[in-house]
Amino acid sequence: MSEIRVVLPAHLKNLAKVNGEVLLNVPGLLCQRTLLDALEERFPALRGTIRDRATGRRRAFIRFYACEQDLSNEPPDAPLPPDVAAAIAARKDPFMVVGAMAGG
């Protein structure tokens, strides 16, 4: 079990009714899927807003960043890179869910 920091974009903070960062317990291996499963378990209102309901894939205009790295296109079940996982697990850096730059 890892307790990590998660940063949500403003609209999803409103939807989840949280302010600031979220502290989240993630069981088992740290990867996108376990992390997002834990996030949605705690905040059911976020289901479908980060990952498509039908396909389970990251929505097109969502990005995942941590430790200045873009993890968006990593396989959902792949362990986070060791340096990222260590920094997140130590809560030195947050896992960031970001609304992509799109539109004007």
Added chain:
Amino acid sequence: MTQVRVLAGTRKGAFVLTSDGKRDKWSITGPHFGGWEVYHLKGSPVDANRIWASVSTGWFGQVIQRSDDGGLTWEPVGNDFSYASDPGQHIWYDGTPRPFEFKRIWHLEPSGSDADLVYAGAEDAALYRSADGGASWTELTGLRTHPSATTWPPGAGGLCLHTLILQGPRIIAAISSAGAFRSDDSGQTWKPINRGLVSGEIPDNDAEVGHCVHHIEAHPTRPDTLFMQKHWDVCRSDDAGENWTEVSGNLPSDFGFPIAVHPHEPETIYVVPITSDSLHYPPDGRLRVYRSRSGGGEWEPLTAGLPQENCYVNVYRDAMAVDTLDEAGIYFGTTGGQVYVGTDSGDTWSPIARDLPAVLSVEVQVLP
């Protein structure tokens, strides 16, 4: 004291506009869900304080919000709009088959007898039903799996199910650009109801399906009489959609999106003519509502209080509504962010909001 509540869905959130029965002084709250597109808001006829909102963005997808206190506070409810069977395919813009794929909810239609029951029309065209206050949604697959569905092409706004009329076990639905459909068994099975429609934009002008129906309305006391604003043409049916007749008459343009029926005069109807399918603004830059007191055919322009020069807004299909007060109010919202009311059946108009984001939908509630 009687209160009127106008629910406006916009490109950047929802707004609730309230007034007493005089409808001359309005207060506005919002934006609710600021930054989200609110395709439609509608209150329950059973419990006026229960309001449903379809809220979406390209970033975060579809959310359904529900208020149980007249729009003061909101809670997200279920947003799992999974297909209940194989998605199947429709026709894409390039003529190739393409799987049905959920994109958003265009229209919410609460039941007239059960506050927990609500229907939702989706893009790509599919019909959903929730019987538990929106916690869960079940697709009524009979429409999406109709044999004609493989031939349905999207309209310019997508393959959207945008119109739902509930008449007991009978449901009327309209899809751009498949046409109108009717179920007589609470949504289990469906038949196209497009006989008499003529559309010059499709190869077979009077095909059974493929018409770009923009909106349909019916008066509650005349369920068999349906009024339609099609891509081009205003039409009526007096046999629940079995046959349609064009009633465009002397309209300056019969292209448009909304159509409304007077609450106390079932043969009085309203449209907002738009120049053409390529010029989505009023003819001559003059915003005119047209009223027919004869169920179509003969139309009069209603201009008092509306801009009569340099006006290039549009009025979307769900952005016109009526109240039920004795002196009936007609309401519509524009892509320029104005919401207008005509409290004398539309003889004169007043803006009740001028600078909202582009208005996508307008609904009205009268509270005792």
